[in-house]
Amino acid sequence: MSTTEVPDLVPAGMTVTGPPRRSLVSRVVGRLGGFLATGAIVLLGVFWLTPVVGLAVASLRSTADNSATGWWTALTDPGRLTLDNYGALLRNEGVLNSLWNTVLITVPSTVLVVVLGSLAAYALAWIEFPGRDWLFVLIVALIVVPVQVAIIPDAKLFGSLGIYGSIAAVVAFHVAFGLPFAIFLLRNFFLAIPRDLLEAARMDGGRDFTIFRRVVLPIGWPAIASLTIFQFLWVWNDLLVALVFATSDNAPITYTLREQMRAFSSNVDVIGPGAFLSMLVPLVVFFAFQRYFVQGVLAGSVK
Amino acid sequence: MAEVALAEIGKRYADGTRAVESLSLQVADGEFLVLVGPSGCGKSTALRMIAGLEDISEGTLHIGDRVVNSVPSRDRDVAMVFQSYALYPHLDVFDNIGFGLRLRGMRRDDIASRVNRVAATLGLTEHLRRRPGSLSGGQRQRVAMGRAMVREPAVYLMDEPLSNLDAKLRVQMRAEIARITRRTGVTTIYVTHDQTEAMTLGDRVAVMRKGVLQQVAVPQELYDNPVNMFVGGFIGSPPMNLVEGVFTEQDGELSLRLGDQTLRVDPALAAAKPGLRACLDQPVVVGVRPEDLRDASMDDRGAQTVLNSEADLTEALGSDLYVHFSLPVPAVVTEDVKELARDAGADSPRERADRTMLVARFSPRSAARAGDRIAVAVDTARLHVFDRDSGRSIR
Ligand SMILES: Nc1ncnc2c1ncn2[C@@H]1O[C@H](COP(=O)(O)OP(=O)(O)OP(=O)(O)O)[C@@H](O)[C@H]1O
Ligand SMILES: [Mg+2]
Numbered sequence: 001m002s003t004t005e006v007p008d009l010v011p012a013g014m015t016v017t018g019p020p021r022r023s024l025v026s027r028v029v030g031r032l033g034g035f036l037a038t039g040a041i042v043l044l045g046v047f048w049l050t051p052v053v054g055l056a057v058a059s060l061r062s063t064a065d066n067s068a069t070g071w072w073t074a075l076t077d078p079g080r081l082t083l084d085n086y087g088a089l090l091r092n093e094g095v096l097n098s099l100w101n102t103v104l105i106t107v108p109s110t111v112l113v114v115v116l117g118s119l120a121a122y123a124l125a126w127i128e129f130p131g132r133d134w135l136f137v138l139i140v141a142l143i144v145v146p147v148q149v150a151i152i153p154d155a156k157l158f159g160s161l162g163i164y165g166s167i168a169a170v171v172a173f174h175v176a177f178g179l180p181f182a183i184f185l186l187r188n189f190f191l192a193i194p195r196d197l198l199e200a201a202r203m204d205g206g207r208d209f210t211i212f213r214r215v216v217l218p219i220g221w222p223a224i225a226s227l228t229i230f231q232f233l234w235v236w237n238d239l240l241v242a243l244v245f246a247t248s249d250n251a252p253i254t255y256t257l258r259e260q261m262r263a264f265s266s267n268v269d270v271i272g273p274g275a276f277l278s279m280l281v282p283l284v285v286f287f288a289f290q291r292y293f294v295q296g297v298l299a300g301s302v303k
Numbered sequence: 304m305a306e307v308a309l310a311e312i313g314k315r316y317a318d319g320t321r322a323v324e325s326l327s328l329q330v331a332d333g334e335f336l337v338l339v340g341p342s343g344c345g346k347s348t349a350l351r352m353i354a355g356l357e358d359i360s361e362g363t364l365h366i367g368d369r370v371v372n373s374v375p376s377r378d379r380d381v382a383m384v385f386q387s388y389a390l391y392p393h394l395d396v397f398d399n400i401g402f403g404l405r406l407r408g409m410r411r412d413d414i415a416s417r418v419n420r421v422a423a424t425l426g427l428t429e430h431l432r433r434r435p436g437s438l439s440g441g442q443r444q445r446v447a448m449g450r451a452m453v454r455e456p457a458v459y460l461m462d463e464p465l466s467n468l469d470a471k472l473r474v475q476m477r478a479e480i481a482r483i484t485r486r487t488g489v490t491t492i493y494v495t496h497d498q499t500e501a502m503t504l505g506d507r508v509a510v511m512r513k514g515v516l517q518q519v520a521v522p523q524e525l526y527d528n529p530v531n532m533f534v535g536g537f538i539g540s541p542p543m544n545l546v547e548g549v550f551t552e553q554d555g556e557l558s559l560r561l562g563d564q565t566l567r568v569d570p571a572l573a574a575a576k577p578g579l580r581a582c583l584d585q586p587v588v589v590g591v592r593p594e595d596l597r598d599a600s601m602d603d604r605g606a607q608t609v610l611n612s613e614a615d616l617t618e619a620l621g622s623d624l625y626v627h628f629s630l631p632v633p634a635v636v637t638e639d640v641k642e643l644a645r646d647a648g649a650d651s652p653r654e655r656a657d658r659t660m661l662v663a664r665f666s667p668r669s670a671a672r673a674g675d676r677i678a679v680a681v682d683t684a685r686l687h688v689f690d691r692d693s694g695r696s697i698r
Binding site for chain 1: 354355356375376377381382383385386387389390391392393402406450454
């Protein structure tokens, strides 16, 4: 019997390999690794989400139910859930006021840090002036100063300025503590922008502020978005600074909710929905900005 | 449109580096001047001083009839094309090109008509709404050109605008740049370290070395009459062969001794270079361009101008046959030669041993092959002669 050899139609220099053949053991290990990783992530998710879900469920139960049984019992009897707590909360002026205070504190603290921080970062990255590098080192050094160390001197300072206890005092403190890191982060990011790009803008007729606004800001947007989220979350969730610098009229929600804690029981009907509401806002902010965490914004600009 | 005049311009960087030394240059209105030289010779620094991106340490810079030493870039009426293109990544092609006009507060429809006109010239019309990230290298290069053109400046400054393109595209864009600058008649200063670009584009070419201007001339003059060994070796590809030799005179006739061989020298050389008679009987550096070395077996020139050797290597290019051979003459090793070799990325083959490597450009019909005995006819009327110590041309 004659067989005709069919030549392989493969370009020279290429060897044909089938799908990678792996031993049973390595496949089992691979699978197992995949399962383990997935399992770990799920576990972590459950671990983090349980208190949040618990809080959400508790906020939907009546005071009596909450003191009688744990929140998980509601899962088998969802008919007893009610929005009453939220209704009560929205009629509670103290809580509403403090939610509003939180906004009044957080928005300027975030905006000021982002605006001042990015301007300073641009100057430190791209404008030459004597002592620039030393100034930057000094600012970076300020990052390591712990909040606790500054509280008492700042309280005295604000006292003598007559703003102690006001929202302005809380904002001032947050801005002062947010700026060093903001400048550090943004300056390094701005410095990574190719010099040619700024020089091109300069040749195109831009002055520093125009270059900042039209070239550096759009390109630095991912860093600015990250910074905005972090600063926003940090200020929104802050309790320590508020406890020290705000009077109860100017207190943010964290402060007010804490006052609802008692020695032996707590007002779950206020804390639950209050805490849940105060969590929603940062979530919205996070999702609004997270789509800007894109890589490769510089694609195609140079080379 | 304007003329640009540099008078004894110098640049000292903050760290003490002297990048440019007393550079004087006149670029006429509408002229295309190429600044060329090996890496690090200060070309970019010179250009950036003209652009206003770098402070001028010494000297005065005129653009038009103004001294612009302390005028900011935006008021100098110059546009620059960067080697990296420096396109704004967040803007589309239209906005990249129109950016400068917007910053200058031009009306929107004026901007649109100008941008569209430039885009049409450059073949970018269908890409106007794309971002630089999705363009090919050649298209990016065009956008960078368009950004300069749309402003209709008095002077174009270009810093190695083609060096990021592949060879084919580079030739194509080179022609396009020549076409555009010729048509617009805008004064152009063009930096490159590619001597082919320099020769093909420049109305005049300025050769720099270590911050010092060596020679400014029209390309052919630079090629035919380099002022020194450096310029001679830098301009031309393959580069000029440099060999040590001695001229002698007998009965009013010059001859050249290269190692153990002697060539009769065409009287035209002595006539063109009267200075030659002052350095007879002493070693000089002789420069021979590859095309002045031909296959003697295909040439009817007298046998007295023939060098005998053996071909080490031949390279057939289709149009030419490059023949590498060596002569038993100690290699010329000077600062110039070393720098030229460094620039060519070679570890100075001429420095090797006591033989000098040469390249001849034979006709492609030549039968010479590696290992063959060859007879190389030398066009002695076209020799270049340099002082061995100073490197200066002897004329
Ligand atoms: N900002 C700077 N500070 C100090 N020295 C510099 C600076 N910029 C350039 N130099 C030095 O000045 C010299 C000339 O640099 P320049 O960039 O002008 O060279 P070039 O001719 O453009 O070279 P290339 O062909 O590599 O672009 C080099 O020695 C370089 O190291
Ligand atoms: Mg350069």
